Amino acid sequence: QKEVEQNSGPLSVPEGAIASLNCTYSDRGSQSFFWYRQYSGKSPELIMFIYSNGDKEDGRFTAQLNKASQYVSLLIRDSQPSDSATYLCAFRPLNDYKLSFGAGTTVTVRA
Amino acid sequence: DAGITQSPRYKITETGRQVTLMCHQTWSHSYMFWYRQDLGHGLRLIYYSAAADITDKGEVPDGYVVSRSKTENFPLTLESATRSQTSVYFCASQGLNYGYTFGSGTRLTVV
Numbered sequence: 001q002k003e004v005e006q007n008s009g010p011l012s013v014p015e016g017a018i019a020s021l022n023c024t025y026s027d028r029g030s031q032s033f034f035w036y037r038q039y040s041g042k043s044p045e046l047i048m049f050i051y052s053n054g055d056k057e058d059g060r061f062t063a064q065l066n067k068a069s070q071y072v073s074l075l076i077r078d079s080q081p082s083d084s085a086t087y088l089c090a091f092r093p094l095n096d097y098k099l100s101f102g103a104g105t106t107v108t109v110r111a
Numbered sequence: 112d113a114g115i116t117q118s119p120r121y122k123i124t125e126t127g128r129q130v131t132l133m134c135h136q137t138w139s140h141s142y143m144f145w146y147r148q149d150l151g152h153g154l155r156l157i158y159y160s161a162a163a164d165i166t167d168k169g170e171v172p173d174g175y176v177v178s179r180s181k182t183e184n185f186p187l188t189l190e191s192a193t194r195s196q197t198s199v200y201f202c203a204s205q206g207l208n209y210g211y212t213f214g215s216g217t218r219l220t221v222v
Contacts, residue, residue: 032209043201043213044154088154092209097142097161098169099211103153 006102019076029094036088079109117214130189134202142205143185147198192221
């Protein structure tokens with residue numbers, strides 16, 4: 001069983017819509033969760049991290065964590081063409097400092 | 112400049128040659144990592160380091176060697192390059208929130 005599963009995509013959304021990305025993880029004791037954005041040909045960039053159950057908002061991005069169900073999601077509101085990228089979720093397993101990464105979901109925002 | 116830098120950005124080498132990819136960070140972060148990223152495989156961990164002189168194998172270490180004599184440097188050496196090592200290589204360091212900051216990457220082509 002993979003440690004991190006992301007919705008495979010690609011995900012295509014119209015400009016101005018909400019893009020919803022989901023990620024499930026296997027380690028129930030995990031404490032830290034991250035979302036990275038990776039533009040084509042570039043390195044991953046940390047855009048959100050969340051530690052507690054519930055929602056965390058940063059501008060147009062909202063991360064949602066549900067530890068009981070072992071999933072974390074990322075909502076991108078008012079999607080813009082500049083949001084077109086691959087989004088990677090990651091978590092830190094209990095008793096480890098290395099992050100486990102999902103394979104990524106590619107988002108295309110069409111004008 | 113503060114941050115994490117990788118060099119070279121691009122490298123073409125011949126099969127059988129030794130190649131060293133450089134990684135330098137200015138934050139004095141303890142933890143550093145080397146990943147390779149290939150289409151269809153996502154990020155795969157090659158080696159990681161918890162501190163100077165402490166290194167350990169990741170998921171795909173064969174054919175690679177690392178050293179870490181100073182906290183700020185974490186070079187990755189391909190002892191005898193093979194075509195299967197053609198990839199994009201990312202170095203990362205881990206901050207206090209456990210999130211990684213990635214370098215810009217090295218695109219390596221082995222011919």
